[in-house]
Amino acid sequence: MRHALVFGASGQIGRPLLAGLSRAEWRVTALSRDPQPDRPGLAWLRGDFGRMPALPAQVDAIFSCGPLDAFARWYATSDLACGRVVAFGSTSADTKLGSADAHERDVARRLRDGEAAVFDAARQRHAGATILRPTLVYGAGRDATLTRIAVLARRWGRFPLPRNAGGLRQPVHVVDLAQAALDCVATEVARGRAYALPGGETLPYREMVARVLATLQPAPRLVELPSPLFTTALFVAQLTGSATGLGEAAVRRMRSDLVFDVAPAARDFGYAPRAFRPTAEMFEPRAGDAAD
Numbered sequence: 498m499r500h501a502l503v504f505g506a507s508g509q510i511g512r513p514l515l516a517g518l519s520r521a522e523w524r525v526t527a528l529s530r531d532p533q534p535d536r537p538g539l540a541w542l543r544g545d546f547g548r549m550p551a552l553p554a555q556v557d558a559i560f561s562c563g564p565l566d567a568f569a570r571w572y573a574t575s576d577l578a579c580g581r582v583v584a585f586g587s588t589s590a591d592t593k594l595g596s597a598d599a600h601e602r603d604v605a606r607r608l609r610d611g612e613a614a615v616f617d618a619a620r621q622r623h624a625g626a627t628i629l630r631p632t633l634v635y636g637a638g639r640d641a642t643l644t645r646i647a648v649l650a651r652r653w654g655r656f657p658l659p660r661n662a663g664g665l666r667q668p669v670h671v672v673d674l675a676q677a678a679l680d681c682v683a684t685e686v687a688r689g690r691a692y693a694l695p696g697g698e699t700l701p702y703r704e705m706v707a708r709v710l711a712t713l714q715p716a717p718r719l720v721e722l723p724s725p726l727f728t729t730a731l732f733v734a735q736l737t738g739s740a741t742g743l744g745e746a747a748v749r750r751m752r753s754d755l756v757f758d759v760a761p762a763a764r765d766f767g768y769a770p771r772a773f774r775p776t777a778e779m780f781e782p783r784a785g786d787a788a789d
């Protein structure tokens with residue numbers, strides 16, 4: 498039986514990954530900062546990257562579904578024997594690199610540094626590392642974009658967007674990401690490579706939000722505001738604490754296309770993400786495990 502060590506196993510991608518590993522009959526050791534219940538084939542350890550408990554001396558694969566920079570620092574100094582590593586990063590490594598917002602540029606830099614450190618450490622120990630970069634993630638009611646939009650829209654009975662929020666997006670379901678991790682781990686050609694993992698449909702930001710709102714009962718109205726009016730509404734929402742983290746750079750990006758090529762992942766490990774057909778339970782906050 499193959500043995501996997503999984504970081505970030507309690508997260509929105511980690512949960513469906515655990516389910517997939519169990520179906521594929523892997524034995525799993527998983528790490529969490531909080532107590533978690535063991536079950537047959539799954540043993541939880543308590544700790545974090547800065548305070549690592551005793552780990553198995555050897556595993557067949559390591560999956561990282563937690564913060565990439567912290568994983569990279571731990572992996573660079575770990576002496577655990579393992580020939581295969583699959584770690585999640587983010588397409589934000591590209592999309593936020595030239596942001597006007599210093600915090601966003603820092604996010605991009607830490608993601609890029611994390612990727613480079615994982616590849617370096619893997620090379621030194623003759624292991625094969627693959628970095629998977631999701632686009633905009635949804636599906637488990639735990640994402641910071643679409644679930645947040647659904648929560649605010651339910652509260653307000655409407656949802657405002659600036660006019661011309663037509664930048665293209667490719668929302669990707671957490672179960673498709675977990676499947677990608679499972680499919681690429683056994684793929685020779687994926688060793689030493691990074692892949693963008695976009696969703697199976699490319700659509701304008703406005704349309705993406707409209708589909709989320711249409712899942713809710715009663716369906717909140719999408720209100721498109723002229724830019725100055727939207728900026729004022731955003732300012733008020735920031736003052737009341739309901740739009741924290743949504744800065745000018747993020748609003749400007751609603752008009753920019755963030756589009757990634759699915760072809761390399763499709764060619765190398767058969768990545769075939771679903772189209773964006775959201776349902777209400779995908780945006781129930783903390784819905785827990787995403788069903789496939």
Ligand SMILES: NC(=O)c1ccc[n+]([C@@H]2O[C@H](COP(=O)([O-])OP(=O)(O)OC[C@H]3O[C@@H](n4cnc5c(N)ncnc54)[C@H](OP(=O)(O)O)[C@@H]3O)[C@@H](O)[C@H]2O)c1
Pocket residue numbers: 504505506507508509510511528529530531544545546547561562563564565567585586587588589630631632633634639
């Ligand atoms: N395109 C994007 O922008 C995008 C979107 C989503 C995810 N991602 C990437 O995909 C990966 C998974 O994201 P996710 O959304 O599934 O994560 P998530 O739901 O936010 O969960 C984060 C996970 O990381 C673990 N974790 C956090 N800090 C940790 C630490 N210091 N030490 C050990 N474990 C720690 C948490 O474990 P415990 O709480 O159990 O300790 C949790 O399981 C991340 O690398 C993320 O950057 C990218």
